Amino acid sequence: MTSATIRGSEAIPVRVEVIVSSGMPGFTIVGMPDTVIHESRERVRAALRSCGMRLPGEKIVFNLAPSYVRKTGSGFDFPMAVALLAALGQVPGDFLHNKMVVGELSLDGTIRPVNGLVAFQMCAFEQGLELLCAPTYDALKNITKACIVHTCTSLQSFFEGEFGLPAAYPVETDAATVDFSDVGGHVQAKRALQIAAAGNHGIMMMGPPGSGKTMLAMRLPTILPELTAHEIAESARIASVAGESIDSILRGVRPFRSPHHSATLAGLIGGGNPIRPGEVSLAHNGVLMLDELPEFSRNVLQGLRQPMEDGKVTITRADGNVVMPARFMLVASSNPCPCGYFGDKQKECTCPISKVSAYQSRIGGPLIDRFDMCIDVWRSDFEDVVAGDAASSSNSMREAVLAAREFAYRRFARSDAGSRPRSVASLVEECGMDGATMSFFKEVSSGNVLSGRAIMRTLSVARTIADMELCEKVSVEHIAEAVTLRLRGSDSLEAGGLTA
Amino acid sequence: MTSGSNFTYIDDSTVKHGGRTFKLYAGPRLKGERHVVERFAKDYPSQLLDIERPPERLYVIGEPDCLRDGLAVIGARKATPYGLACAERFSAIAAQKGVTVISGGAYGCDSRAHRAALDAGGRTVAILGGGCDQVYPSTHFRLFQEIIDAGGAVVSERDWDYPALPFTFRERNRIIAGCSRAVLIVEAGLPSGTFSTADDALDSNREVLVVPGAITSRTSAGSNKLLYQGATPIIDDETFEDVMFSLFGTLRCTPCADGKDPAENSDQLLAALRAQPMRLDDILVAVDAPREHASDPAAWLRTRLVELEAKGVVARFPDGRYGPASL
Numbered sequence: 001m002t003s004a005t006i007r008g009s010e011a012i013p014v015r016v017e018v019i020v021s022s023g024m025p026g027f028t029i030v031g032m033p034d035t036v037i038h039e040s041r042e043r044v045r046a047a048l049r050s051c052g053m054r055l056p057g058e059k060i061v062f063n064l065a066p067s068y069v070r071k072t073g074s075g076f077d078f079p080m081a082v083a084l085l086a087a088l089g090q091v092p093g094d095f096l097h098n099k100m101v102v103g104e105l106s107l108d109g110t111i112r113p114v115n116g117l118v119a120f121q122m123c124a125f126e127q128g129l130e131l132l133c134a135p136t137y138d139a140l141k142n143i144t145k146a147c148i149v150h151t152c153t154s155l156q157s158f159f160e161g162e163f164g165l166p167a168a169y170p171v172e173t174d175a176a177t178v179d180f181s182d183v184g185g186h187v188q189a190k191r192a193l194q195i196a197a198a199g200n201h202g203i204m205m206m207g208p209p210g211s212g213k214t215m216l217a218m219r220l221p222t223i224l225p226e227l228t229a230h231e232i233a234e235s236a237r238i239a240s241v242a243g244e245s246i247d248s249i250l251r252g253v254r255p256f257r258s259p260h261h262s263a264t265l266a267g268l269i270g271g272g273n274p275i276r277p278g279e280v281s282l283a284h285n286g287v288l289m290l291d292e293l294p295e296f297s298r299n300v301l302q303g304l305r306q307p308m309e310d311g312k313v314t315i316t317r318a319d320g321n322v323v324m325p326a327r328f329m330l331v332a333s334s335n336p337c338p339c340g341y342f343g344d345k346q347k348e349c350t351c352p353i354s355k356v357s358a359y360q361s362r363i364g365g366p367l368i369d370r371f372d373m374c375i376d377v378w379r380s381d382f383e384d385v386v387a388g389d390a391a392s393s394s395n396s397m398r399e400a401v402l403a404a405r406e407f408a409y410r411r412f413a414r415s416d417a418g419s420r421p422r423s424v425a426s427l428v429e430e431c432g433m434d435g436a437t438m439s440f441f442k443e444v445s446s447g448n449v450l451s452g453r454a455i456m457r458t459l460s461v462a463r464t465i466a467d468m469e470l471c472e473k474v475s476v477e478h479i480a481e482a483v484t485l486r487l488r489g490s491d492s493l494e495a496g497g498l499t500a
Numbered sequence: 501m502t503s504g505s506n507f508t509y510i511d512d513s514t515v516k517h518g519g520r521t522f523k524l525y526a527g528p529r530l531k532g533e534r535h536v537v538e539r540f541a542k543d544y545p546s547q548l549l550d551i552e553r554p555p556e557r558l559y560v561i562g563e564p565d566c567l568r569d570g571l572a573v574i575g576a577r578k579a580t581p582y583g584l585a586c587a588e589r590f591s592a593i594a595a596q597k598g599v600t601v602i603s604g605g606a607y608g609c610d611s612r613a614h615r616a617a618l619d620a621g622g623r624t625v626a627i628l629g630g631g632c633d634q635v636y637p638s639t640h641f642r643l644f645q646e647i648i649d650a651g652g653a654v655v656s657e658r659d660w661d662y663p664a665l666p667f668t669f670r671e672r673n674r675i676i677a678g679c680s681r682a683v684l685i686v687e688a689g690l691p692s693g694t695f696s697t698a699d700d701a702l703d704s705n706r707e708v709l710v711v712p713g714a715i716t717s718r719t720s721a722g723s724n725k726l727l728y729q730g731a732t733p734i735i736d737d738e739t740f741e742d743v744m745f746s747l748f749g750t751l752r753c754t755p756c757a758d759g760k761d762p763a764e765n766s767d768q769l770l771a772a773l774r775a776q777p778m779r780l781d782d783i784l785v786a787v788d789a790p791r792e793h794a795s796d797p798a799a800w801l802r803t804r805l806v807e808l809e810a811k812g813v814v815a816r817f818p819d820g821r822y823g824p825a826s827l
């Protein structure tokens with residue numbers, strides 16, 4: 001009899017064995033169960049009784065194998081009840097042969113869904129089994145990596161052989177979806193987000209409070225390409241384990257996560273006991289937005305570096321490592337100074353100059369080398385806000401993004417650049433600049449405008465801009481635009497007299 | 501002293517004043533000859549006696565002699581590159597003519613004026629608010645040490661260890677005005693500490709020289725108001741040198757050639773940015789692209805800006821605007 005438990009963001013199969021033997025009447029569970037599983041004794045007993053079953057006055061021992069894995073969660077109630085019934089000959093054993101059973105029991109025998117059903121479904125598929133669980137919306141359909149799912153409302157209906165199929169999410173007709181056409185003005189910012197989306201560049205938005213940074217970032221997923229079937233399975237599994245709704249993921253919308261700046265390290269990269277996927281894993285294949293970046297604690301941001309480099313989170317515990325995927329696009333926003341109004345047209349900044357300087361140098365923090373672009377978002381005029389901007393809707397913006405990605409993909413396929421790590425030399429080669437462009441770029445990078453780190457980032461952004469215009473070669477205009485999008489460095493602080 | 505001067509030490513590193521706490525400076529001390537110049541002593545700068553409440557004594561690190569005369573160059577801490585460039589330019593000219601440049605050692609215009617004077621091989625005096633061992637801002641420690649090493653002085657009316665509290669800066673402004681023969685204001689907002697120094701200068705009958713700014717620029721509102729009230733406008737090197745001649749008797753020398761690219765002077769974009777720093781989208785409205793680039797003015801503008809930035813003519817400000825990097 002097979003069930004499964006969640007570890008990290010994956011389900012691993014667990015065999016549920018039961019023996020009913022003579023001895024002191026009792027009900028024992030062995031095989032590293034956690035407290036929740038220990039308590040399932042009472043739930044199983046009551047649920048069986050409510051169906052008119054009486055437990056035999058004999059010694060009942062459950063074993064959860066492999067016994068060295070710590071098992072968690074209430075999903076073992078249903079399989080244990082079913083296994084017991086099979087052992088007592090109440091259920092034909094071969095019915096359970098090709099099933100993985102997961103579910104929590106209530107005292108009256110109703111079966112409740114547990115978190116992570118998508119993970120269970122994928123695990124069952126790998127084992128060549130069918131999943132039997134409580135009625136749910138969270139099921140992958142028409143996707144290769146998923147198996148047949150049977151649902152069952154209660155132990156009673158299980159007896160009677162009434163099984164159903166997972167329901168589709170109720171369709172919300174008036175679903176309030178966001179769109180870039182709601183955002184008036186912000187032409188530069190929209191263009192920058194489009195570039196970021198096309199090239200998967202980390203982007204930093206700076207501007208006073210209420211200027212629309214969050215509003216812009218929230219609309220970023222609407223211009224990203226749809227999730228592929230494989231990505232849907234990955235993202236849905238993680239969301240399902242975390243107990244989040246997977247409705248939008250199933251529709252192909254990329255996840256958008258924006259953790260509050262009070263988030264802890266465990267909340268952001270995952271952790272806790274049992275280990276739960278963090279925000280970076282929930283943002284897998286999507287967008288991670290760090291609103292008010294300087295307010296995040298430094299060690300939390302430091303903890304983000306490794307996942308960003310590897311595209312996955314590794315959490316090390318005494319009983320082994322748990323690896324969870326975390327490949328996302330990074331978006332951050334920040335005020336330009338502690339009071340937020342530095343450089344604003346209408347409202348004067350009240351911060352002392354030393355505070356502004358300290359704040360600005362802190363903005364990138366430990367993640368400074370993870371941002372390719374930086375834009376200023378200003379508060380829009382009243383007319384712009386009211387008018388909206390029907391011309392640049394998410395759909396039209398997305399088309400350009402898709403075209404650029406397609407172009408870059410073809411370009412990669414033709415060359416062997418994709419197979420090597422990107423170095424400055426290979427990037428320069430990819431850009432294919434002509435003489436005039438090259439000398440322009442040299443002038444810019446030597447003329448104190450670009451720092452060493454910025455040169456590489458500028459080039460890669462310029463390459464993306466050229467991709468958006470479907471150009472093989474990077475031109476002067478592309479470089480110039482990339483330079484205006486570069487991160488604020490110490491050079492701009494100096495220009496403003498913020499340093500000595 | 502004024503009633504605002506009460507403060508209590510909380511511990512070795514903090515002091516409480518007016519309900520706020522302030523961190524004390526704990527870095528290294530400035531090296532140099534230390535003098536305490538009493539009022540009526542031989543070394544005491546006599547022109548200081550003109551001002552209201554002349555300081556009882558001056559605490560000097562460096563050369564007390566250079567306090568006798570000089571030109572004060574002051575401006576906003578939160579300065580634009582325009583103000584900074586003006587501070588540098590006029591301070592350098594004064595230093596080249598052997599005139600001591602006096603300023604407050606603060607962020608922005610003040611530190612640029614000191615720096616330019618040092619670079620021009622001149623002497624300069626920093627008059628601090630707190631005591632000379634309470635270096636403020638602490639990041640300027642090296643600048644102050646260079647000032648002393650170059651034969652200048654770091655001065656305060658406060659005891660060596662007196663904490664740098666807000667009111668001390670207002671008070672020291674009168675000494676800046678008092679020590680100097682004239683006060684040049686390169687950029688001042690309204691209201692601002694620089695503007696109040698101008699008042700101090702007028703009270704003690706000092707000449708007030710002002711660099712005008714765009715009337716739309718908030719950071720030049722104070723400067724322009726002073727001009728309206730009758731201050732002497734400094735509109736180019738020539739006028740500055742004329743004024744220097746009449747004040748200090750320094751000779752005027754005409755530069756042989758202006759190294760500037762004549763094309764730059766007729767550049768509409770540069771002219772617009774010189775008048776007022778702007779954001780990218782504002783520049784697009786203010787400046788017309790040449791006809792051959794009319795189809796994509798934004799691309800033209802970005803290319804131009806980056807070119808100018810590479811040349812060091814235009815700079816991107818910390819608030820995201822573009823403006824002139826130098827004059």
